[in-house]
Amino acid sequence: MAIGPEVLKIKDLKKSFGETAVLKGLTLTVRQGEVLVIIGPSGCGKSTLLRCLNGLEKVNGGEIVFGGQFLTDPQTNWSRTRQRIGMVFQNYELFPHLTALENILLGPLRVQNRKKEEALAVAEGWLTRVGLWDRRDAYPRELSGGQKQRVAIVRALAMDPEIMLFDEVTASLDPEMVREVLDVILTLAKEGLTMLIVTHEMAFAKAVADRIIFLDEGVIVEDASPTVFFENPATERAKKFLNIFQYDDYHKNEGAKGDSGDSPLTPPVIF
Amino acid sequence: MDLTYILDKSPVFVAAAKLTLVLAFWGVILSAALGLMCAVTRFYRWPLVSQLAGAYIELARNTPLMVQLFFLYFGLPRVGLVLSGQTCAIVGLTFLGGAYMAEAFRGGLAAVGKDQVEAGLSIGLGRFQLLRYVVAPQALAVSLPAISATVIFLMKETSVFSIVAIPDLMYVAKDLLKEGRGAETNFLLCAAYLTIILPVSLIFARLEKRLRFAGFGS
Numbered sequence: 001m002a003i004g005p006e007v008l009k010i011k012d013l014k015k016s017f018g019e020t021a022v023l024k025g026l027t028l029t030v031r032q033g034e035v036l037v038i039i040g041p042s043g044c045g046k047s048t049l050l051r052c053l054n055g056l057e058k059v060n061g062g063e064i065v066f067g068g069q070f071l072t073d074p075q076t077n078w079s080r081t082r083q084r085i086g087m088v089f090q091n092y093e094l095f096p097h098l099t100a101l102e103n104i105l106l107g108p109l110r111v112q113n114r115k116k117e118e119a120l121a122v123a124e125g126w127l128t129r130v131g132l133w134d135r136r137d138a139y140p141r142e143l144s145g146g147q148k149q150r151v152a153i154v155r156a157l158a159m160d161p162e163i164m165l166f167d168e169v170t171a172s173l174d175p176e177m178v179r180e181v182l183d184v185i186l187t188l189a190k191e192g193l194t195m196l197i198v199t200h201e202m203a204f205a206k207a208v209a210d211r212i213i214f215l216d217e218g219v220i221v222e223d224a225s226p227t228v229f230f231e232n233p234a235t236e237r238a239k240k241f242l243n244i245f246q247y248d249d250y251h252k253n254e255g256a257k258g259d260s261g262d263s264p265l266t267p268p269v270i271f
Numbered sequence: 272m273d274l275t276y277i278l279d280k281s282p283v284f285v286a287a288a289k290l291t292l293v294l295a296f297w298g299v300i301l302s303a304a305l306g307l308m309c310a311v312t313r314f315y316r317w318p319l320v321s322q323l324a325g326a327y328i329e330l331a332r333n334t335p336l337m338v339q340l341f342f343l344y345f346g347l348p349r350v351g352l353v354l355s356g357q358t359c360a361i362v363g364l365t366f367l368g369g370a371y372m373a374e375a376f377r378g379g380l381a382a383v384g385k386d387q388v389e390a391g392l393s394i395g396l397g398r399f400q401l402l403r404y405v406v407a408p409q410a411l412a413v414s415l416p417a418i419s420a421t422v423i424f425l426m427k428e429t430s431v432f433s434i435v436a437i438p439d440l441m442y443v444a445k446d447l448l449k450e451g452r453g454a455e456t457n458f459l460l461c462a463a464y465l466t467i468i469l470p471v472s473l474i475f476a477r478l479e480k481r482l483r484f485a486g487f488g489s
């Protein structure tokens with residue numbers, strides 16, 4: 001998919017909670033149609049970054065320009081802006097008192113004042129695509145985790161956003177349901193939707209990303225193509241982080257066979 | 272127990288029960304409105320009004336209705352404000368009930384998670400829409416048991432209205448007691464209160480069950 005003009009520019013973004021600085025001057029440009037995967041150790045500020053982008057957190061400094069608008073301007077009309085920025089959460093956060101379809105239609109009907117038939121047609125289109133049209137009248141508690149998350153993605157998509165933010169959307173799912181959710185995101189990527197994805201699924205990151213953004217201690221440590229990042233990370237910090245996901249050099253019986261020079265009992269660093 | 276006496280006096284009790292019910296009805300409706308307003312000011316943390324609401328709630332919950340009625344009926348005329356017994360009854364019940372309703376609603380609003388609020392915000396809902404479409408429906412389901420308890424509590428509290436000269440159930444009962452008919456009076460009183468309160472209780476129980484099955488607690 002062709003990469004278009006710049007849609008999002010983040011300049012020297014700073015965010016702290018009280019005394020704790022979480023984002024310490026973060027600069028990043030996203031072009032239309034780009035898929036950025038943001039990875040980094042727990043607590044490095046990935047969620048905070050996404051939340052700053054749709055105004056769920058107030059920033060302390062720097063600039064965010066989205067579609068020509070300064071989101072760091074205190075006068076920002078967030079209701080209007082959030083319609084253009086879709087967000088999907090780790091725990092789905094579907095509205096429990098509404099059916100799947102009602103969850104999806106709430107924004108288009110109440111926020112965007114779209115016509116019922118039109119909104120319904122859009123919802124039907126998306127729900128069919130994620131294979132859940134026949135579950136439209138189910139309440140969230142009647143859906144599996146994977147189904148809930150697909151509905152949550154459709155709820156965001158139904159607003160017709162210019163960019164989508166995904167915050168560890170498979171982290172709460174049972175392993176067998178991860179795939180059905182990631183497949184939806186992969187399709188969206190192919191169709192050229194601009195996305196910022198926070199994930200711990202490295203294989204998925206490699207498959208979906210145009211760029212990998214490695215965040216550590218509130219700054220961007222690496223910004224590279226997936227091939228470069230995963231095969232040839234430039235920094236020690238990234239290497240160390242990637243090591244967490246490596247089990248190749250860890251064979252239970254290696255020591256007994258005596259065919260390894262390194263100590264086979266040095267486990268990978270897990271947090 | 273003298274059944275003919277009971278039958279004979281029933282019309283008096285029916286009339287008194289009707290009056291009690293009407294006063295309780297207005298008290299409950301106005302309490303709910305006042306309570307909702309207080310809870311909303313506190314939900315949005317509007318400065319000043321939310322503190323005022325907080326102070327009112329403490330005042331109303333920690334003084335007996337009897338004392339509140341005394342103030343309205345005997346105290347206010349001293350500063351030139353004379354209210355009828357019925358007005359005092361409704362105002363008093365609303366003053367008391369508003370505080371309990373506010374607490375009932377607040378409990379429900381507090382139970383709706385921050386994550387739900389953020390999910391609502393992230394699809395662009397405004398502050399009022401968020402309350403109306405996301406928070407309030409969920410809060411109401413959580414609040415319902417407390418609301419139901421408050422309604423029943425308020426209906427029972429009407430029994431002190433007789434001190435402001437309202438011919439409610441307790442008032443007519445006191446008259447009968449003068450005739451030395453303790454057992455019959457007691458029976459009539461119990462029957463009358465049960466007749467007006469039990470149905471309300473049952474309706475709320477059904478509502479609670481209905482909401483529990485309506486897709487909550489996912």
Ligand SMILES: Nc1ncnc2c1ncn2[C@@H]1O[C@H](COP(=O)(O)OP(=O)(O)OP(=O)(O)O)[C@@H](O)[C@H]1O
Pocket residue numbers: 017022040041042043044045046047048049
């Ligand atoms: N509301 C808050 N108040 C105080 N501190 C916060 C708040 N939200 C986040 N933090 C802190 O900010 C830091 C970054 O948090 P954030 O949730 O952005 O990390 P993350 O990279 O998303 O981590 P994870 O991979 O565990 O989700 C953490 O140290 C966290 O404790």
Ligand SMILES: [Mg+2]
Pocket residue numbers: 046047048167168
């Ligand atoms: Mg996070």
